Each structure stands twice: as structure tokens, then as C-alpha cells.
Amino acid sequence: MIVTATNQDGGQIQDITARAGVFNEEEVQCVSEIWNDYETLGAEQGGYYFIVEREGDKVLGWASYGTRDLTDGVYDLFWIAVDPRARRSGIGRKLLDAVENIVRESGGRMLVAETSGAPLYESTRKFYFGTGYNLEATIKDFYKDGDDLAIFIKRL
Numbered sequence: 001m002i003v004t005a006t007n008q009d010g011g012q013i014q015d016i017t018a019r020a021g022v023f024n025e026e027e028v029q030c031v032s033e034i035w036n037d038y039e040t041l042g043a044e045q046g047g048y049y050f051i052v053e054r055e056g057d058k059v060l061g062w063a064s065y066g067t068r069d070l071t072d073g074v075y076d077l078f079w080i081a082v083d084p085r086a087r088r089s090g091i092g093r094k095l096l097d098a099v100e101n102i103v104r105e106s107g108g109r110m111l112v113a114e115t116s117g118a119p120l121y122e123s124t125r126k127f128y129f130g131t132g133y134n135l136e137a138t139i140k141d142f143y144k145d146g147d148d149l150a151i152f153i154k155r156l
Helices: 007-019 025-041 091-105 119-130
Strands: 002-004 049-055 058-067 074-082 110-116 134-144 147-155
Touching (some): 002 091, 007 049, 007 058, 025 074, 049 091
Antiparallel strands (some): 002 049, 049 058, 058 074, 110 147, 134 147
């Protein structure tokens, strides 16, 4: 069941992120920091909304999204991650569908997802293509030499 994340989900969200196999230490730390903002400031003030796919007390995947500053109806998908033991079960697609529905219901007209162009992220890029996203832009050598930024969008 997909629900709004609660304080008790933080440890599992951070654990899934660390075990995902694609995020480096800096990225794992970033998730910890935005989760802390979510807990202490709340989603409205902190700017990060979290949802989880939960089975009982176990978090199987999570996503974070929020509005894009200085735009009208544009939202960012900041993060999406699924427990490695639960991959290929449709959880990522369910989480993405839920974010899209929330954004649409909030008056959003576009969802932006950014990811790396590195080979490690090939499955992520395929995921976005497979869920109806278009590769809107690529910025060469954005993260570092040889690691491009791929910007995907979906008009809602």
C-alpha cells in the first residue's frame, strides 16, 4: 500500500538507499539530510514530500518529490528507490504512478526526473522511457567528465 511516509519509515528509507547499489556515499548522505528536513520542518516548509510502498511495517520502496521553484505547475521527482529484494515486482512503477497522480491532483502539469548518464544508471533511464517519460535534454559531463545529466519529463 502506498502511503505518506511517517517518522518511523526514515531508517528503512535510508537503508534501502544505501543498499540500492547505485547511490554513492554523498547521495546516501543527501537522502539522510532531506529526510531530516522532512521530519523537522515538514513537507510544506522543507519542500520534500515522501511516499512509501509499505507491506505491514516493512517499507519496500520510496519516492520523494516536490514543486520546482519559480515555475507554474512543474514538480521534480527527486528520488525513487526500491528495496533490491523487491525489484522487478512493479513497486517502482506504482510509486511513480502515485507521484504522478498526486502531482496531477495538485494542479501539476509536468514532472521532471533527472538522472545520470553513466552506465550504472542504464536501467533507471530505461525505467523512465518505459513509463512514458521523454528525454528532454542531456548536459554532457555534468556530474564529472564522462557522466552526463539526463533530464526526463512527463507532461501530465
